[in-house]
Amino acid sequence: MNEQGFLQIMLYLLVLLACVKPLGWYMGKVYQNDSNLLNRRFCGFESLLYRISGINPAYEMRWTEYAAALLTFNLLGMLALYFLQHWQAILPLNPMHLPAVNPDLALNTAISFVTNTNWQAYSGEANMSYLTQMLGLTVQNFLSAASGMAVLVALIRGFSRRNSSTIGNFWLDMTRSTLYILLPFALLLAILLIGQGVVQTFEPYQSVTLQESHQPHSSPAELAEISQAINYQSIALGPVASQIAIKQLGTNGGGFFNVNSAHPFENPTPLSNLLEMLAILLIPAALCYTFGMLIGDTRQGWALFTAMALLLIPMIFISVWAEQNGNPLFNAFHIDQQFSNLQSGGSMEGKETRFGIVNSALWAVLTTAASNGSVNAMLDSFTPIGGMIPMSLMQLGEVIFGGVGSGLYGMIVFAIVAVFIAGLMIGRTPEYLGKKIEAFEMKMAALVILIPPLLVLGGTALTIMLDSGRAAILNPNAHGFSEVLYAFSSAGNNNGSAFAGLSANSLLYNLLLGGIMLLSRFGLMIPVLAIAGALAAKKSIPVGPGTLSTHTPLFVLLLMLTVLMVGALTFVPALALGPIIEHLQMSGYTSLNGR
Amino acid sequence: MLNPIKPALIMLLALTVLTGVIYPALVTLYAQTFFKDQASGSLLYDAQSVPNGSQLIGQAFTNPKYFWGRPSATQPFPYNAAASSGSNLGPTNPALLALIKARIAAFQAADPDNHFLIPIDLVTASASGLDPHISPAAAHYQVSRIARLNQISPKRIQKLVDDLAEARQWGILGEPRVNVLLLNRALTQLVATNER
Structure with a gap:
């Protein structure tokens, strides 16, 4: 790797690391309801919200009530978003007069945004009115993220409470996450992005005359009609900055435009790119500190953070290496793929010049380590290894930082499994953070770990057998299988990124992926809340000589191995059919031809 | 409950x-x-204040007298700013290899005496299909063609490229690049002054 690239990656990691403690501490204060910290007037707004909704902020919920509130809130959000798309043609703020979104696409999108997946079967500038983007998509960017954070806080209470039948109040956790964490940081980020050139306007698409009129690609039948049209360019605009800010911060990832953060209006400069990349991991990383703070032992939070970071960093370097090496099939051509001070070189198909290899490959890793799913380059055109890295990061269960809230509760579940394995080895009842881990918790943990792979592999297998499933594939051979596997890995882990050559806007994909997104979100949240309820009811056992300490390097290693082992045992065969075989074909072709 | x-x-x-x-x-x-300005799309205007481009959105150039930008995969025509899209062609897709061969042939036909290797970004489609930039290497590669067809010295064209080249932001971030639309606008002016 070149020095410039190394420097950019280090800069990114250092800035991120520097933010973990202050932001984590602040979020801890928010969830501890430290009233000194927050502006009194804003707190007044919070109590007003509770008053008009008939919520008693002092009320404590059992885990089943917590889950019921969460599900009701998300279900209503989904309905609202569906009907907003359904009626967008007759609603205001639709300057381009876009028609109603198709029912299956609208359902898929509603599920996708409520589950924090933000899978894009739609094309923003061609399907969604300004009102839908703002009042529907932006809102769920906030609320789905806040729901994930609420579940995390409830799980943390499971560890910090003793002999308690309740795990907190969903309305408070969700509202505080929105008001004091997501909203202020989104405002700040939006303001910074606007300075870089991200658009924010309600004006219709801007028509500009072109310097040189030109021809369409090749469609002789339409030529006469279209060639007249290409004297001008219609430039899509919209209230972009406000949505991009929360899309990045809330690990949502659904772009305002079709190509997401590769679009110059969503991500115009290298600085906007850095800010958006930071926003991807900011909250998931800082929540590790919050976790430690709330259970009264920050070392436990740093241990989880370390495990996540150590899994993340090698992925970054492999990804950059794979993309920088370029495509060996091009070596026969009269072209230059080498890095120099004048070009980034490497595999540039589907990448933007201003980001080059390093920032595209780095983004691909961050967005799939976190369950963000936004992209600044087209992953479908990545080299086989470069594309396998994001795919495997999703398949590991979105616990390497993962989604806001959901990543950390996923990792805590893996920690429970890790202490269970350790307990089996030394023949003691496993315990984590002073709570005994017994049969019920293990059953729930097994559900959390097994549901996503089942959905991913089952969905891929089913789809690849159907004609309509295979018809959506763009690229031939092994890469075509990768496209389908990627789609289900993305939906089954609530990520939302895609090998976008797949034409996923069809009845089959919209419904199947929609169902999978629902199951992988709420099918995991409910068992996690059940664990929280069961743990809260237990007494706390003091640390004894036989207790496995869970903040040591040994435990970090054990946790990393648990994550890797579950992922590898589940997904290596499927990966062998897609990216691995394609890599062998690509390099094998080269060596056979002596180039 | x-x-x-x-x-x-x-x-x-x-x-x-x-x-x-x-x-x-x-x-x-x-x-x-x-x-x-930024929030409305960083628009550029002609002498009559009619918008004729955006600094951030590339335009298609096919005339060999102009600098060419990244290939664009937007449909139904390149650089369609109302429907951003990449090609999504995989690395081993024969269609990708065929496209790249055709693009190389187009560059070689437009400048047969140029035997330098073609920078990769000139023959691969961008992610958005609207990439306003090319690498400085890609601009340098085209200098000889532009100079010959516009009858301006290569030195003068090279200076134009160097003047418009953007370094890494803060010296660290991103990649060095040249904005093709701004470059071609400056080129048009240069040609006009030369003819006067």
Whole structure:
């Protein structure tokens, strides 16, 4: 790797690391309801919200009530978003007069945004009115993220409470996450992005005359009609900055435009790119500190953070290496793929010049380590290894930082499994953070770990057998299988990124992926809340000589191995059919031809 | 257990107003007050103040007298700024190899005496299909063709490229690049002054 690239990656990691403690501490204060910290007037707004909704902020919920509130809130959000798309043609703020979104696409999108997946079967500038983007998509960017954070806080209470039948109040956790964490940081980020050139306007698409009129690609039948049209360019605009800010911060990832953060209006400069990349991991990383703070032992939070970071960093370097090496099939051509001070070189198909290899490959890793799913380059055109890295990061269960809230509760579940394995080895009842881990918790943990792979592999297998499933594939051979596997890995882990050559806007994909997104979100949240309820009811056992300490390097290693082992045992065969075989074909072709 | 439907409804409504109306409205107000140009698309204007491009959105150039930008995979015509899209062609797809061969042939036909290797970004489609930039290497590669067809010295064209080249932001971030539309606008002016 070149020095410039190394420097950019280090800069990114250092800035991120520097933010973990202050932001984590602040979020801890928010969830501890430290009233000194927050502006009194804003707190007044919070109590007003509770008053008009008939919520008693002092009320404590059992885990089943917590889950019921969460599900009701998300279900209503989904309905609202569906009907907003359904009626967008007759609603205001639709300057381009876009028609109603198709029912299956609208359902898929509603599920996708409520589950924090933000899978894009739609094309923003061609399907969604300004009102839908703002009042529907932006809102769920906030609320789905806040729901994930609420579940995390409830799980943390499971560890910090003793002999308690309740795990907190969903309305408070969700509202505080929105008001004091997501909203202020989104405002700040939006303001910074606007300075870089991200658009924010309600004006219709801007028509500009072109310097040189030109021809369409090749469609002789339409030529006469279209060639007249290409004297001008219609430039899509919209209230972009406000949505991009929360899309990045809330690990949502659904772009305002079709190509997401590769679009110059969503991500115009290298600085906007850095800010958006930071926003991807900011909250998931800082929540590790919050976790430690709330259970009264920050070392436990740093241990989880370390495990996540150590899994993340090698992925970054492999990804950059794979993309920088370029495509060996091009070596026969009269072209230059080498890095120099004048070009980034490497595999540039589907990448933007201003980001080059390093920032595209780095983004691909961050967005799939976190369950963000936004992209600044087209992953479908990545080299086989470069594309396998994001795919495997999703398949590991979105616990390497993962989604806001959901990543950390996923990792805590893996920690429970890790202490269970350790307990089996030394023949003691496993315990984590002073709570005994017994049969019920293990059953729930097994559900959390097994549901996503089942959905991913089952969905891929089913789809690849159907004609309509295979018809959506763009690229031939092994890469075509990768496209389908990627789609289900993305939906089954609530990520939302895609090998976008797949034409996923069809009845089959919209419904199947929609169902999978629902199951992988709420099918995991409910068992996690059940664990929280069961743990809260237990007494706390003091640390004894036989207790496995869970903040040591040994435990970090054990946790990393648990994550890797579950992922590898589940997904290596499927990966062998897609990216691995394609890599062998690509390099094998080269060596056979002596180039 | 309390019935969660009423609080859920009212909360959804209230938070929708806050995050879906007040928040974007505030951001828009800020943007249109302090960064009107950027927030409206960083538009460029001709002498009559008619918008004729955006600094951030590339345009298609096929005339060999102009610098050519990245290939664009948007449909139905390249650089369609109302339908951003990459090619999504995989690395081993024969269609990708065929496209690249054709693009190489186009460059070689337009400048048969140029035997330098063609920079990769000139023959691969960008992610957005609207990439306004090419690498400095890609601009340098085209200097000989531009100079010959516009009858201006290569040195003068090279200077134009160097003047418009953007370094890494803050010396660290991103990649060095040249904005093709701005380059071609400057080139047009240069040609006009030369003819006068």
